[in-house]
Amino acid sequence: MTPEGYVKLEEELERLLKIERPKNIQAIAEARAHGDISENAEYHAAKERQSFIEGRIQDLKTKLALAYVIDPSKVSSSRVAFGAKVKVLDLDTSEERLFTLVGQDEADAKNGRISINSPVGRALITKSIGDTVVIKAPAKTIEYEILDISFQ
Numbered sequence: 001m002t003p004e005g006y007v008k009l010e011e012e013l014e015r016l017l018k019i020e021r022p023k024n025i026q027a028i029a030e031a032r033a034h035g036d037i038s039e040n041a042e043y044h045a046a047k048e049r050q051s052f053i054e055g056r057i058q059d060l061k062t063k064l065a066l067a068y069v070i071d072p073s074k075v076s077s078s079r080v081a082f083g084a085k086v087k088v089l090d091l092d093t094s095e096e097r098l099f100t101l102v103g104q105d106e107a108d109a110k111n112g113r114i115s116i117n118s119p120v121g122r123a124l125i126t127k128s129i130g131d132t133v134v135i136k137a138p139a140k141t142i143e144y145e146i147l148d149i150s151f152q
Contacts, residue, residue, distance in 0.1 A: 001067045002083055005106035009067075016053055024050050043141055061103060065097040072151045080124045082116055086143035088124075091132070096147065099124065120144075 001009075024046060031043035056075025080086055086099045099120065100113045107115040114121050120142075125127040127146055135142045 001069050001103040002106060003069055003071055005103055006064070006067055006069050009060055009064055009105065013057065013064065016057050016060070020052075020053050024053055038129070074151075077151070078128055078149070080127050080146070081151075083151055084124075085148075085152060086124055086134075086146060087148040087151045088133075089147055091145055093145040100127070 008149065025076045027046040028050065031037070031040055031046050034040055034042070037043045044099055057114060070082055077084075080101065082103075084101050085119060086101065088097050088099065089095070098112050101116045101121050101124065102113050104115045104117055107113055107118065109118075116122070116125060119135050119137065124144075124146070127133055129146050129149055132145050135144070
């Protein structure tokens with residue numbers, strides 16, 4: 001996990017503990033005050049939300065406890081590795097793309113942050129500038145040429 005990814009998980013955990021959980025407890029109390037809880041949709045929705053929040057809190061605590069944080073700025077390599085920013089050229093469309101290889105919990109494909117466990121991430125890992133990688137996706141096969149690798 002990158003340091004930024006670790007911080008984001010910590011922030012989410014803090015938000016759940018300090019804001020979401022107390023707000024949900026208040027919602028449960030208000031719904032209970034309305035009387036019969038057996039037919040109270042607000043109460044059941046709040047209890048369901050409570051279950052989700054508690055599950056996510058436990059999930060985040062586990063992930064943070066087991067996290068192995070790697071600072072990409074301290075990595076120096078001529079090969080693609082975890083934390084690398086990789087500029088590639090799509091050989092079919094001549095479009096350049098920039099990918100950052102991150103952990104599974106940090107992945108955000110829309111913003112170019114791809115998991116090292118994704119098909120693209122697995123294809124790029126250990127490759128060097130000038131190498132061509134072939135990714136077999138369900139819809140089509142994609143070929144990328146690696147133009148640049150940086151660790152920032």
